[in-house]
Amino acid sequence: MTSSHAPAHRARSTSVPALLVRILVLGATLAVTVFMTPVLIAQQSWMWLAVMLIAAISIFVLYSTKRFVPGKYLFPGTFFLAVFLILPIALTVGYSFTNYGDGTRGTKEQAVASIVANSVQQSPDAPRYAMTVATSGSPTEGPFELYLVNPADGTVHRGDAETPLEEVPADSVTVVDGRVTEVDGLEVLDANQVNAVYNELMQLAVPVDETSAVRPLGVNQAFVGTTVLQYDEATDTITDTASGETYTVGAIGDEEYFVDSSGSRAFSQGWLQGVGMSNYERLFTNSAIASQFGAAFAWTLVFAAGSVLLTFALGFALALILNDARLKGRRIYRSVLIMPYAIPGFISLLVWSNFYNRDFGLINEMLNLDLNWFGDPTLAKAAVLLTNLWMGFPYMFIVSTGALQAIPDELMEASRMDGASRFQTTSRIVLPLLLVAVAPLLVSSFAFNFNNFNAIQLLTEGGPFPDGSTRGATDILISMIYRIAFGGSGADFGFASAVSVCLFILTGVLATIQFRFTNVLEDVN
CATH class of the missing domain: 2.40.430.10 (D-maltodextrin-binding protein, MBP)
Structure with missing residues (x-):
């Protein structure tokens, strides 16, 4: 009698903690919803109110019963994916069709x-x-x-x-x-x-x-x-009660403002309006902006590709050297070489920015030079690539070392027995096999550097700046967008959003091309 009822008793006992957790989760959800609803209504944040209500209803539907088991596991990841990835993309696309910016943020x-x-x-x-x-x-x-x-x-x-x-x-x-x-x-x-x-x-x-x-x-x-x-x-x-002048709503370009009798804009304050494709037309039809965008895109490709190639070349060379068993003290050398990677990036960038000081910088002082690193566009770009090389080669060194140790020694011994030189063995056997392993990492490194805002902002702040140009000589697309959105002449989030959408499309196209290339490398196996 006792043994027959024991399993049921244990089942009821083990369900009590789960029941308490469920009550706490549902109670917390209800409390947050009740507290935040009037706040969001007062702020007229209808979108976030809808997101919160949908999330709360979903939580109650999924976790208040024992049904919908797959949904219980899929909901958290799906919710955070939608809120932190899909929703920002949708908002950016939406803002790209508006005049959202300084003086035009509200109703x-x-x-x-x-x-x-x-x-x-x-x-x-x-x-x-x-x-x-x-x-x-x-x-x-x-x-x-x-x-x-x-x-x-x-x-x-x-x-x-x-x-x-x-x-x-x-x-x-x-x-x-x-x-x-x-x-x-x-x-x-x-x-x-x-x-x-x-x-x-x-x-x-x-x-x-x-x-x-x-x-x-x-x-x-x-x-x-x-x-x-x-x-x-x-x-x-x-109406101005002092002068008697009356201001009416009039169109200036694709936007509406209060205008005076001559049709000129009367006040700096405007309101949020849809402008259709105006921001995209401005990007591709305004010759000055289009040329700046094209120059930024070209330099972004050079910066991203150059950073990947230089860091990989140096990291692979050092990994190859230190992979030789005849070299003594390899562990010490490897520990020293990863130190730049261990230092926080923003600290390295700020320190290197002082190294390039024309009057007191370490580089000019040691080499007895008088180079205006941040005043000349070519030197500034060289400084960015050199600094990124210092910060990035330890990562490539680490992944190359791991990939080299995974290549069987028998392959290299067989190539030498067939009469291949060390260079031929490295270029025709070691490197292709290593690329199979590290190619996805090279693609991700390219994507990272394609949007490496910190390397530009903390080192050169995008400069030097030609007269009348929004974009600096070392500005990549992402830092150019930052300057458009938060520039000294006023924020223009609508236009910056349009440029961001174009950058998103370009990044997707380049990533697709690169992954097709990595698929070709699989044939090496």
Whole structure:
């Protein structure tokens, strides 16, 4: 009797930990979903709200029952693949058809609010309030609300860019020393957090009535000022109450802005719009941009291929030398040769950037030269290749050493008995067999260097820069995209996304060609 019920009892016992884990996972999922849903709704992040809800529903469907066993194992990898790989690619492609950039990141309503906010002027007798900034979302991204304490009567008012100033119940906030310190359901920003988003707050205006609004003044005060510009939603126009001029929405190129009577752009602030194929047309039809793109692509190929060939040639040669059993101290030599690979790459790049200093650099000092390494395009490219050779050859040395030791000694002995020289044995037997093993690694190394942003940015910062050019002489495609997206003249994420899409396609085509080449090498076997 006892033995017949033991298996069932053990089965029930072993299922308790699994049940607890399932309850914890589902409970945590529900808690995160309930907490994040209002935050994402407040921020109008509809895409991420949809992703979170789909993920939560999938987790409950898959893990709340004993069914769908394959799905339980496939879901985690599929989810992270979609969120961290497929979704960014889709967003990049989507942004490539927009004007997304500085001054055009938000909606039209946000642009109008920013234009009106910038027109608020403070009068000498304007009342001031003790200001507290609170948020229902992120302290760095908002949305932000202002809580103001009137020093005259101690009343508390609140408002944001879309909600006019209104008095709040005294029991919903905590006021200490004439300032709001706590707000029910919201996070109050401290002085450091307010200072971090100071520029964003300066664009915030809380409407009081049709002709006045509240704007921040410093990190802890706000004032009531007069709005010089007023927006009429019915006519979709902005009127300057001081001059009487009216600004209407007009098209400039493929985008719309508020324009003056002459059709010129009136304000720097715009809004996110679809521009169709405009970014791609700009890339391939603008002669200056197309030539820069072509030059960057050519140098990227030279840089990636040159880095792979040079590092492999040096690494293979050293591996071949140290593979000779007659050489004493091989372990010591091998340990020394992998040291450049053991040092973090960004440290090596920063150190080497000092080596190339024209006046005090180690290279010019040791060789008694006066070369302007980073001022001459050819020398700068040579410096990049030389530095990448130093950083990359230990990796090739390691993989070549491993591949050489896997080649049977009998093959080389047989070739020597047939009268082959050492060079012939190496070039016709050792190298082809070694390439079979390391060819996929060479392809991955080429792909890595094709997008090796750190090697360019930390060493030369893309320079030297010709006059009027966005691209520097040593900029590869990925660093050129970075300069377009975060350049000093303003970020242009839409155009940078279009260039990124083209780079993605080029990388895929080159990888396909290279893998076809590696398939040919398999015939060596």
